[in-house]
Amino acid sequence: MTAYHFEPIGRIHSCFTEKFGIPRQPNLVPEAWATLDILPVFQKAEAFRELDDFSHVWIVFVFHRCYGRPWKATVRPPRLGGNRRVGVFASRSGFRPNAIGQSVVTLRRIEREKGRLRLHLGGVDLLDGTPVLDIKPYLPYADCIPDARAGYASDAPAHRRRITFSSGAERRIAILDAARYPHLKALITGLLSQDPRPAYKGTGDQAAFGMRLWDLNIKFEIQANGMVVTDIETAFG
Ligand code: SAH
Numbered sequence: 001m002t003a004y005h006f007e008p009i010g011r012i013h014s015c016f017t018e019k020f021g022i023p024r025q026p027n028l029v030p031e032a033w034a035t036l037d038i039l040p041v042f043q044k045a046e047a048f049r050e051l052d053d054f055s056h057v058w059i060v061f062v063f064h065r066c067y068g069r070p071w072k073a074t075v076r077p078p079r080l081g082g083n084r085r086v087g088v089f090a091s092r093s094g095f096r097p098n099a100i101g102q103s104v105v106t107l108r109r110i111e112r113e114k115g116r117l118r119l120h121l122g123g124v125d126l127l128d129g130t131p132v133l134d135i136k137p138y139l140p141y142a143d144c145i146p147d148a149r150a151g152y153a154s155d156a157p158a159h160r161r162r163i164t165f166s167s168g169a170e171r172r173i174a175i176l177d178a179a180r181y182p183h184l185k186a187l188i189t190g191l192l193s194q195d196p197r198p199a200y201k202g203t204g205d206q207a208a209f210g211m212r213l214w215d216l217n218i219k220f221e222i223q224a225n226g227m228v229v230t231d232i233e234t235a236f237g
Pocket residue numbers: 019020022023024025026062063064065066092093094100101102103104125126127129130131
């Protein structure tokens with residue numbers, strides 16, 4: 001069969017500079033903001049006419065960190081604790097024959113300034129640098145199916161953890177530039193309450209972790225009563 005060639009129309013800039021900690025689906029953490037910067041050749045204002053009237057959009061993207069890697073017929077979805085295999089086509093894994101993903105995200109606004117066209121998004125599950133192939137408006141009358149069956153993923157993942165911050169971490173947040181790291185505390189709380197630890201790799205007795213957001217290293221620990229954000233370092237800066 002014919003092979004098809006697609007070129008990205010833009011690129012995602014998100015707080016997620018590594019995979020660990022990224023929500024496993026969109027909309028689970030509304031504070032996960034991102035921009036989608038449209039490439040110059042597609043910066044035609046008329047191509048975005050009336051898109052502002054939609055609250056949500058589909059983002060069709062390339063799992064560029066999976067691209068070119070071998071795919072397997074079955075995968076282990078994290079929500080099954082990593083110990084049950086399902087068919088790749090019954091999953092949303094990035095390791096698929098065509099490494100294409102799609103996410104419904106909030107369209108916060110469209111910026112059209114200084115010869116730039118940029119979509120401001122919320123609730124993303126996208127790595128920084130993700131190439132975007134297409135944007136489509138979300139249509140509730142067609143896309144929202146409240147009584148749909150969803151097999152092993154029938155409920156939203158449970159929020160398992162209580163999240164607290166050490167006084168040191170609180171102090172760091174207070175002095176960090178709020179424009180550069182918007183609503184950082186709510187973002188960290190939302191991400192950690194999803195429990196980002198990879199179940200199937202077996203974190204064993206490991207109790208201390210680091211999650212990278214922008215150039216920050218968010219250090220947290222598992223304690224009896226939940227997760228504690230112990231420190232925030234700018235070690236990657
Ligand atoms: N909503 C999408 C993606 C679901 S998988 C879909 O259903 O198609 C979401 C996971 O993909 C994230 O937790 C992150 O670990 C991973 N991911 C996000 N962007 C990626 C990228 N550009 N390349 C590889 N993996 C990515």
